[in-house]
Amino acid sequence: MPKTTFYYFNAKALGEPARLLLAYGNEQFEDRRVTMEEWPAVKQSMPFGQMPVLEIDGKKYGQSMAIARYLGHKHGLAGDSLEEALEIDQNADLLTDLRNEAISAHYESDEELKAKKHKENLKKVYPESLKKLDEIIKKNNGHLAAGKLTWADFVFACSFDYLKTMLQMPDLEQQYPSFKQLIDSVYASPSVKVYSEKSPKSEFGY
Amino acid sequence: MPKTTFYYFNAKALGEPARLLLAYGNEQFEDRRVTMEEWPAVKQSMPFGQMPVLEIDGKKYGQSMAIARYLGHKHGLAGDSLEEALEIDQNADLLTDLRNEAISAHYESDEELKAKKHKENLKKVYPESLKKLDEIIKKNNGHLAAGKLTWADFVFACSFDYLKTMLQMPDLEQQYPSFKQLIDSVYASPSVKVYSEKSPKSEFGY
Numbered sequence: 001m002p003k004t005t006f007y008y009f010n011a012k013a014l015g016e017p018a019r020l021l022l023a024y025g026n027e028q029f030e031d032r033r034v035t036m037e038e039w040p041a042v043k044q045s046m047p048f049g050q051m052p053v054l055e056i057d058g059k060k061y062g063q064s065m066a067i068a069r070y071l072g073h074k075h076g077l078a079g080d081s082l083e084e085a086l087e088i089d090q091n092a093d094l095l096t097d098l099r100n101e102a103i104s105a106h107y108e109s110d111e112e113l114k115a116k117k118h119k120e121n122l123k124k125v126y127p128e129s130l131k132k133l134d135e136i137i138k139k140n141n142g143h144l145a146a147g148k149l150t151w152a153d154f155v156f157a158c159s160f161d162y163l164k165t166m167l168q169m170p171d172l173e174q175q176y177p178s179f180k181q182l183i184d185s186v187y188a189s190p191s192v193k194v195y196s197e198k199s200p201k202s203e204f205g206y
Numbered sequence: 207m208p209k210t211t212f213y214y215f216n217a218k219a220l221g222e223p224a225r226l227l228l229a230y231g232n233e234q235f236e237d238r239r240v241t242m243e244e245w246p247a248v249k250q251s252m253p254f255g256q257m258p259v260l261e262i263d264g265k266k267y268g269q270s271m272a273i274a275r276y277l278g279h280k281h282g283l284a285g286d287s288l289e290e291a292l293e294i295d296q297n298a299d300l301l302t303d304l305r306n307e308a309i310s311a312h313y314e315s316d317e318e319l320k321a322k323k324h325k326e327n328l329k330k331v332y333p334e335s336l337k338k339l340d341e342i343i344k345k346n347n348g349h350l351a352a353g354k355l356t357w358a359d360f361v362f363a364c365s366f367d368y369l370k371t372m373l374q375m376p377d378l379e380q381q382y383p384s385f386k387q388l389i390d391s392v393y394a395s396p397s398v399k400v401y402s403e404k405s406p407k408s409e410f411g412y
Contacts, residue, residue: 063299065299066292066299070295083276089269089275
């Protein structure tokens with residue numbers, strides 16, 4: 001059996017989708033949670049100096065979406081045809097685009113500029129993207145694509161707290177009940193439920 | 207045979223990888239180049255109000271990277287295993303991250319801020335990413351991943367002029383001969399060569 005290690009901070013954020021996809025696939029893996037103290041030294045050994053990283057038999061792979069897609073294909077969560085896989089990728093990218101806009105505003109160091117960006121996004125970017133996601137989920141039986149559970153649902157559900165923090169929308173799932181329905185469908189999987197209940201609590205709150 | 211239409215502006219930028227992947231696969235497709243005058247009306251019919259869009263038998267798909275990956279899988283350019291596909295996705299995302307940093311600076315409307323962002327990127331972001339890409343290409347026999355021609359090479363080669371414009375580095379391939387080698391390897395494919403020689407000239411210069 002290959003040795004698998006997953007490296008990330010003790011946070012859900014961009015790492016939890018891979019952890020829960022590994023749990024869904026009943027894969028044995030070392031859940032390596034790197035502390036902020038360890039990070040400068042660990043960073044040197046990471047392919048692009050970033051995490052999350054999935055290590056399979058000594059080879060390290062980076063990029064959170066690439067990892068989630070890989071695990072999705074491995075565990076039958078990537079559609080039944082090339083066209084379904086494309087639809088999943090497309091809708092996952094819509095989510096990523098939204099998150100990246102929010103991240104870009106959140107990590108702006110100039111406070112005045114940060115407030116300006118966030119205000120612009122609240123007006124022009126977030127409502128349209130959230131409405132689109134809501135429509136998509138309603139059209140896909142409570143899922144992000146292909147009318148069924150896919151790896152993109154794991155990305156949505158497991159990084160939802162991070163998204164809410166970045167968007168500064170703590171009651172997002174109350175505004176969009178379809179989002180709550182999607183999240184519940186991911187955590188309803190027995191092995192996912194077991195893993196998430198026994199896993200360490202995020203230090204960051206998301 | 208399915209009817210395939212590819213919608214984009216008369217530019218290479220984010221659209222040309224898909225056009226040349228379609229050409230590589232010898233697919234018949236309508237190369238629909240939307241003018242700026244037509245765009246407001248056409249925009250309404252696009253899944254996320256954006257292009258590029260690939261339409262297959264009446265169903266439209268957006269997101270440039272998702273489309274390129276789909277065509278890569280369809281035409282044998284997506285690796286021979288799930289792990290190779292992961293490596294291709296990972297390295298394509300490294301390129302996308304670099305491009306997105308540059309795009310974010312390029313389209314900043316505040317001129318002062320734009321200059322500041324570009325200067326910061328020139329110091330902190332671009333050199334490291336470009337060095338990493340150079341190392342990767344050298345390690346992969348002149349390709350972006352998996353040691354052979356993949357769809358990620360098409361993304362690199364066909365949007366290279368756009369990348370240079372965003373980075374404001376007109377002599378990028380002189381600085382990195384490995385980039386030139388990769389680009390040449392994509393255009394060396396006979397059907398790609400035929401298509402690119404007869405296709406309309408981009409209105410935007412990239």
